[in-house]
Amino acid sequence: MTDKLKTEGKFTYAEAGEGPAIIVLHGLMGALSNFESTFNHFSKNGYTVLIPELPLYSLPLLKTNVKNLAKYLKEFLEYKKIDKAILLGNSLGGHIGLYFTKHYQEKVSALVLTGSSGLYEKAMGDTFPKRGNYQYIEEKTRAVFYNPEIGTKEMVDDVYKIVNDRHSVIRTLAIAKSAIRHNMAGDLPKMKQPTCLIWGKQDTVTPPEVAEDFHKLLPNSDLFWVDECGHAAMMEQPEEFNKILQDWLTSRNI
Template sequence: MESFKSEGNGIPILFISGLFAGDWIWGDVTSYFSKTQYTIIRLREPLSAYGHKISELREMLIQFLNESIKDKAIVIGNSLGGLLAMDLASSIPEKVAAIVVSGAPGMGSTNLGIGPPKMGSKEESKKWFGDLREKLFVNRQCVTDEQLDLVSEFFSDRRSFLNMIRLAKEADKYDAKSILPKIECPILLLWGDQDKVSPIEPWKSSIPLNPQIQLKVIENSGHSPMMEKPREFWESIESFIKSVLVHHT
């Protein structure tokens, strides 16, 4: 199976999700985008499917951008995907026109109070991710039992599970403040105001690090506002993209 799936014909937008969820977290948001104006590209699986080091994930994404994108793409990432969006903008600026970062790690560790996951049965895994859902979302109903089953089944695979643990530890030590000043393209920080995994406050304090940073806070939303408030998330991205295009034409 191909790692990426693409639809549309226009400005390329690459969506990268995080450790736990596949491309389905972007489903509602991408449904709003005109497929004649944009080419929507989504990484199919959680990042844990593709490696156990951030450097491995970076190289995979760099290879894709170099081989598949003629000019530049807009990169949108949630959680660890947001961190990778920043990493790509810094590493290959010639391929990244702008980035949207949501719920990224990199501003210190966070204790969610549910302990680390343990390798076990699918039911044990589903219970842990069910507890995690309570921490991640304001509106828990935006994640269905079927989606929870997908996540639990994915992490019943030992390799995927160990990759998740290793990547989570590495992300916990990542210093986003060291990379933000190096990014030359426009940056939109698009955050849920009730994100307990990656709280917004440290990111607000990072704004002076780069004059390219814009901040948009989505109210009554947690770690994944693209699922809880998809229309508002899309409207924020659309407005940002249009401002970027105007600035560069």
């Protein structure tokens, strides 16, 4: 998706389509390209889709946390003059969306969470591959998926680069710790927005019981399962993911 990226001021993002805004929030190890199918589908079907590149490794260390990433999202919405948006997040991206919603409910028309952190304290810390040889990193990266072939060499190379760079590792650990600190369990019952939970049945990072807990705690949520699917449904089963979300948005008139 690098050919679709544009940089304006401090924001680098992809944007396409016309209609209500869907803001896509990527995860800690998630490239923007993970959402390419979703980006293409919804930008051609009545929505403006925007994927900002989150400053995971460029904020000052003391500001590298869920709170400041949510603040960055607020600044991005203000820059794009978007008053209200659908937030779609995977893993850490879902957590940032939830934290943002807690503080700016009036700016969120709906939430879409897939493999989101925010409840399960091991969602980040235990799955971040520690430094090691390439084969170890490859195994850990591919284990995120039901079908390990989804974990391409390019993806493994990106993770290997991150975990062997001290600057990136320190910030990754800071984000993981802040994700644990900002557990959302007490906040979810107050979030009245329509929420679509799309979860891989074989997700080992945020297992199925995490989705069920989100569903119980979010008062206006619908839960959908995707079979033969791990932590990133929009990558592993993109057509099914897009159909579930399209049907849900239509049924909710969003």
